[in-house]
Amino acid sequence: MGDEATIFTLSEVSEHNHANDCWIVISGKVYNVTKFLEDHPGGDEVLLSSTGKDATDDFEDVGHSESAREMMEQYYVGEIDPTTIPKKTKYTPPKQPHYNQDKTSEFIIKILQFLVPLAILGLAVGIRIYTKAA
Template sequence: MPTITKLFSVKEASQHNTRDDCWLIIDGKVYDVTKYLDDHPGGDDVLLSATGRDSTEDFEDAGHSSDARKLMEEFFIGEIDTDSTAIPELEIFTKDHQKSSDLANKFLNKAVQYWAFPAAAIGIPIVVAALLYSHKR
């Protein structure tokens, strides 16, 4: 009797992107590597950074051995449904990942925080000294 492979949409697989629930998509196959995070030789950060998207290129670039490829079979849970509607662009937001507009605002706030006071502390005395000097003439 043939085995039935569970099909997942990219959207569904991409929602499993945390340390407590970590799925990877590699070559159209879905792997639940949650229990393997602590054992991964490259560390859990490598796997966590590859969630939420197709990680095939990352996997291939790392040059995994045939033993690693065989080990993957333990974590196989299904395949990507190629008939499902693809989502145009997937953005996964974590605590460390913010929109560019948020980053620009954060930079501006830091710039004001760290540069406004020193600039005022230097600029105000210069302006006052210039005004006092011009009144004495």
């Protein structure tokens, strides 16, 4: 590694995406891990699935050891042009109507709001007439 690092775009790195030629991007650095594929403790599929994107989060989530980080230096080939990595967008959930927990339609609720008091009134009138007749 000299004073001037080679700068790669993400599309250039993405072309190296198979078992005979595998490059990944971690923390802004580009690594040619082709020779390491069969020795990777997590298997070659993990590395192959990390091509064509910034794999920093995947790498950090696993919690690699300090010796693993030092080992990476031998596979270093250059830097990634950060302007070629898509910005992460904030997740916005889709707009949905108000959740009606009991799944009762609003029309039925409105009918019940009218009918229940009416039924109580009718029951009261019926009891009053029944008690007068007795």
